[in-house]
Amino acid sequence: MNEMLAATVSRAEVEDLFYQEADLLDSWRLDDWLELLTDDAVYYVPPNDKPDADARFTLFTIADDMVRLRQRIIRLKDPNCHAEYPLSRTRRLIGNVRITGVDGDVIAVAANFIIHRYRHNDLQRVFVGHYRNRLKRVGGRLKIAERRAILDAEELGLLGSVSFIL
Amino acid sequence: MNYQPSGHDFIVENSDRQTFFVNREVFVSDDVLARESRAIFDRCWIYVGHASELKNPGDFKTRPVAGRPVIFCRDREGTVRALINSCRHRGALVCREREGNARQFYCMYHGWTYHPDGRLKAVPGDNAYGAAFDKTEMGLVPVPRLEAYRDFYFANFDRDAVDLGTYLGKAKDYIDLVIDQSPSGKMEIISGTQEYDIRANWKLLVENSVDDYHLISTHSTWLNYMRNSGVNVTPAKGELLPTRGFGRDLGNGHLTTDNPNYRGRPVAKWISVYGEDAKADIEALRNELVVRLGSARAARVADTNRNLAIFPNLVINDGSSVTVRHFYPVAPDRMHVTAWALGPVEETEAQRARRLHAFLTFYGPGGFATPDDVAALEAAQLGYAAWREVPWSDLSRGMNKAGDEQLATDEGHLRVFWRKWRELMEARV
Numbered sequence: 216m217n218e219m220l221a222a223t224v225s226r227a228e229v230e231d232l233f234y235q236e237a238d239l240l241d242s243w244r245l246d247d248w249l250e251l252l253t254d255d256a257v258y259y260v261p262p263n264d265k266p267d268a269d270a271r272f273t274l275f276t277i278a279d280d281m282v283r284l285r286q287r288i289i290r291l292k293d294p295n296c297h298a299e300y301p302l303s304r305t306r307r308l309i310g311n312v313r314i315t316g317v318d319g320d321v322i323a324v325a326a327n328f329i330i331h332r333y334r335h336n337d338l339q340r341v342f343v344g345h346y347r348n349r350l351k352r353v354g355g356r357l358k359i360a361e362r363r364a365i366l367d368a369e370e371l372g373l374l375g376s377v378s379f380i381l
Numbered sequence: 382m383n384y385q386p387s388g389h390d391f392i393v394e395n396s397d398r399q400t401f402f403v404n405r406e407v408f409v410s411d412d413v414l415a416r417e418s419r420a421i422f423d424r425c426w427i428y429v430g431h432a433s434e435l436k437n438p439g440d441f442k443t444r445p446v447a448g449r450p451v452i453f454c455r456d457r458e459g460t461v462r463a464l465i466n467s468c469r470h471r472g473a474l475v476c477r478e479r480e481g482n483a484r485q486f487y488c489m490y491h492g493w494t495y496h497p498d499g500r501l502k503a504v505p506g507d508n509a510y511g512a513a514f515d516k517t518e519m520g521l522v523p524v525p526r527l528e529a530y531r532d533f534y535f536a537n538f539d540r541d542a543v544d545l546g547t548y549l550g551k552a553k554d555y556i557d558l559v560i561d562q563s564p565s566g567k568m569e570i571i572s573g574t575q576e577y578d579i580r581a582n583w584k585l586l587v588e589n590s591v592d593d594y595h596l597i598s599t600h601s602t603w604l605n606y607m608r609n610s611g612v613n614v615t616p617a618k619g620e621l622l623p624t625r626g627f628g629r630d631l632g633n634g635h636l637t638t639d640n641p642n643y644r645g646r647p648v649a650k651w652i653s654v655y656g657e658d659a660k661a662d663i664e665a666l667r668n669e670l671v672v673r674l675g676s677a678r679a680a681r682v683a684d685t686n687r688n689l690a691i692f693p694n695l696v697i698n699d700g701s702s703v704t705v706r707h708f709y710p711v712a713p714d715r716m717h718v719t720a721w722a723l724g725p726v727e728e729t730e731a732q733r734a735r736r737l738h739a740f741l742t743f744y745g746p747g748g749f750a751t752p753d754d755v756a757a758l759e760a761a762q763l764g765y766a767a768w769r770e771v772p773w774s775d776l777s778r779g780m781n782k783a784g785d786e787q788l789a790t791d792e793g794h795l796r797v798f799w800r801k802w803r804e805l806m807e808a809r810v
Contacts, residue, residue, distance in 0.1 A: 264573070271733065271734040274740060277741065289602075289605065375578060377752075
């Protein structure tokens, strides 16, 4: 597999993608962020008590296909998205990036995240967890085909809403 | 004796002036919260859980009920129980997991063990006790009362309380409407729990859950989503909402909205969000309802949305999907919410997926609507810091109309909650 991996993708390339993504999300350039996803991408935040579950059978926190994810971005850019107006300030650190497998044109990549979130009139909140991603190469460019953002918290509790993109 | 720590009524209702005011001290006061704990949560039927959460003998869930740690479980004989999760010896939790299947409950402090029905099983070194030590009387303590209505289990910490059926009264009809979606009359809690805190007083979520007046301003981005997806959400001239619905007093402090549907229903009203390929399937679900229930009852089940509030802290919203959520106060300015999705047991994979998809578009901490409700409630709570200077919240909408004319955008049904709240808070405990 290592030879195939080396031919397909390097960790540095994956890290570049994630660092660019973190910058876009932290600066709320959400339309540009969508460009990092494949046209058939899916975006999941599983429930805290069932992190490995399937969204067809289990109630998730977020389970978006591209249609709804685009609508989510429309909503987030609207000043009437009260949960994110004024916008949160976020700063995310992505680390422990590991390429965990290649299956055909799909590259499985794990990473950890720490996202600090600050809001006017609100608590400072820290979202800690890990990503399971499936990446694909589209027109030579590495893109996110599936993102599963798994929070370590036992329950959302004082993290409150997940009203921004993890 | 009235309970008036600040020397004023908490609720001032004036039918001549057609006004109804709630004093904001009720949202900020530690004394009020302590009183609520005894006068309301220790005396009302409090939701514990749903029978479907305990599929097999030995299954258990641990969760707080009216502030007590409780094991909600099914014993080896299949009986559903709610046991206080506290060792009879020195009080430690005997079950520290969220959920699972247990052959016994084991106190890790000194090793006492209990059967899943609560009976004490073994005590290490039990020869150190005198003759008065009777193992048969040292089981886990059940909640004083545990009763169910159609698989919804409630506890009551007041042994003298009326039975659950009497307590629920007319609310039972609205629970029945939810359950009638299932051909077998069996609904189940779907796996996956949404558990989040709101930094606001718990009573604000009762109001918010049934308050349709806020929809246009708080949820305009959700309405945009519906519009963008091809759903007609434009109100008729002179109306606040796409359809004209009512707020209903169900007695005993229970209340509901009752709205003609416009937002789609997994059982069974197709909207464009579901996609063309779902149309025939939803039509088939609809036909099943008509055959089983008759066309009038089928329309009642499939063409109306109802947000039902069971006093004090259980909400069953039967709208875009069905959510069961309860919430309890952690502090005057903080509540803990637990929410589930509910669906018919016989749903196909595609129907279940559609139900969950519809749920997430509106409800929950990642939905297109709930986070804005949370923001609204937290903004209100921040405003209450000035409760001394701006003491009154206004819940007068609809006071100029008769009871049966109260719209869901009026506040007649919210006043139902507050009147019951006042009655219990003023009663001798």
